[in-house]
Amino acid sequence: MIGKLKGVVDTVAEDHLILDVHGVGYLVHCSARTLRDLPRTGEAASLVIETHVREDMIRLYGFGSEAERDWFRLLLTVQGIGSKIALAVLSTLRPSELAQAVTLADKTMIARAQGVGPRVATRIVTELKDKVPGGGLSADMGLPAIAGDAAIVGEGGPVADAISALVNLGYGLPQANTAVAGAMRAAGEAATTETLIRLGLKELAK
Structure with a gap:
């Protein structure tokens, strides 16, 4: 499994980039925030990677920090939340802001993310409020x-x-x-x- 990639930014699109690693172009899906924080095309970049393997495909998700990757994993444990919604949340909220929203049950803050309505925001707060503080996660996640x-x-x-x-x-x-x-x-x-x-x-x- 791929856990990290270092290479050169080749192409940046709306929801992904191609990272050139020694001549091999890896297509990596990222949050809008991670894509905005990338170096310019042609410059070196390093991404923490989450690898999802299915019978018909392998998909890579890239993050600027382990904290963002850990929140992505947590969001996917919420009922009805897929990678698209998880990345939308991380596009809107930094890890520390998401930690604040979950801890303080601020559903309105989470609902700012594209595609996240009040019901989804409520599920995120309800299902993660006990997992985050007691889950042995690092302070880098904002806790x-x-x-x-x-x-x-x-x-x-x-x-x-x-x-x-x-x-x-x-x-x-x-x-x-x-x-x-x-x-x-x-x-x-x-x-x-x-x-x-x-x-x-x-x-x-x-």
Whole structure:
């Protein structure tokens, strides 16, 4: 199985590119965001690859980071979500933004993706909310595992700081995520770290 490709950008289309690796052109499907971030035609590029093998075809999906690839895999576990919708979500939301949306059950944010309506967005939030925090996934996916890791809302943001504080107090990451999500709903997006910690502790005490 192909896990990574390094080569030269040959051709870029609407939903894929051809990557020239030592004279062999690999057709790789990507999100619009990954395609936008590619170097120019003729320049070197490296992509993390997800290989799907069927009886009648082999299809390669390319990502700019392992975090994006991991979210692609997670999205495909949601009922009714195929590669096209998964790539549409990743075209609209960065891994950290998707982590935020799932953690805070922000269906509206996910529904911004092309082809994703309210029902699909609800399924994504419902089916992934427990998988992400407790699934042993890295902080690169936008979920802080310990204090100081990447924030859910920007590096060092109030949400991540509040979650880290609750984890340092001895609460598990899934519990801390859920508590701060509830605090965010109560206090709003402008809430400070101190407010989120205080409200989060109240959520944990329920």
